[in-house]
């Protein structure tokens with residue numbers, strides 16, 4: 001069932017020749033769903049704080065968690081506190097900051113210790129942002145983010161700063177939608193998915209990862225390695241996902257359909 005846009009040997013098609021992937025099936029044998037937040041469960045917004053709870057999303061998630069006996073986890077670059085704020089704690093299982101935080105279905109928490117260099121990265125981002133209107137520094141304790149959605153012409157300068165700070169500090173560089181992050185090394189969305197899959201209620205199920213961002217590719221690969229698949233949300237690109245959906249609306253409709261047939 002390989003229809004992904006990325007050859008695993010690294011040879012890939014030119015971007016312009018990529019086509020939309022087919023939609024994922026709704027009838028699934030004992031699925032475990034791993035869901036990204038921004039761009040998947042919530043449309044992208046001007047600032048991180050502008051993303052707020054949504055009644056339909058919360059209802060869809062709560063029904064799904066119940067119907068799949070808890071085999072639903074939100075895996076995000078946001079902190080777990082932010083995931084809970086936006087999803088109204090619809091899912092007990094959650095992983096934040098690209099795998100650096102993880103909360104199990106029983107509420108127990110794993111939390112990586114912050115690399116001390118994250119403080120230096122936050123300070124450097126704040127200095128950089130001071131004279132540049134529209135930039136937002138996001139301090140996630142284990143990771144520092146610099147958002148430039150409000151100042152897109154600064155993209156090259158932001159990337160140069162992030163690369164030089166990563167080389168200086170040993171922090172891991174993670175690029176996203178108009179954001180760069182310098183994070184404590186050691187985890188990604190794939191390690192988070194694998195950790196959930198080793199434990200109840202996920203163990204033995206078929207993992208399905210929904211994501212839109214580069215950071216979700218680790219989750220797509222991890223799901224495929226365990227016999228499941230990835231679903232890319234948004235326009236086509238080189239990806240390890242097997243299926244695709246166009247937008248958040250299509251995601252919520254698909255989740256509803258999976259729930260109805262589970």
Ligand SMILES: O=P(O)(O)OC[C@H]1O[C@H](O[C@H]2O[C@H](CO)[C@@H](O)[C@H](O)[C@H]2O)[C@H](O)[C@@H](O)[C@@H]1O
Nearest residue numbers: 037038044045046047048076077078149177179
């Ligand atoms: O892994 P995700 O759940 O997709 O989180 C990725 C990052 O999402 C947030 O930033 C992004 O969404 C914002 C709101 O739509 C948008 O303004 C920003 O430009 C995006 O980069 C969040 O603030 C980050 O911490 C997450 O890493």
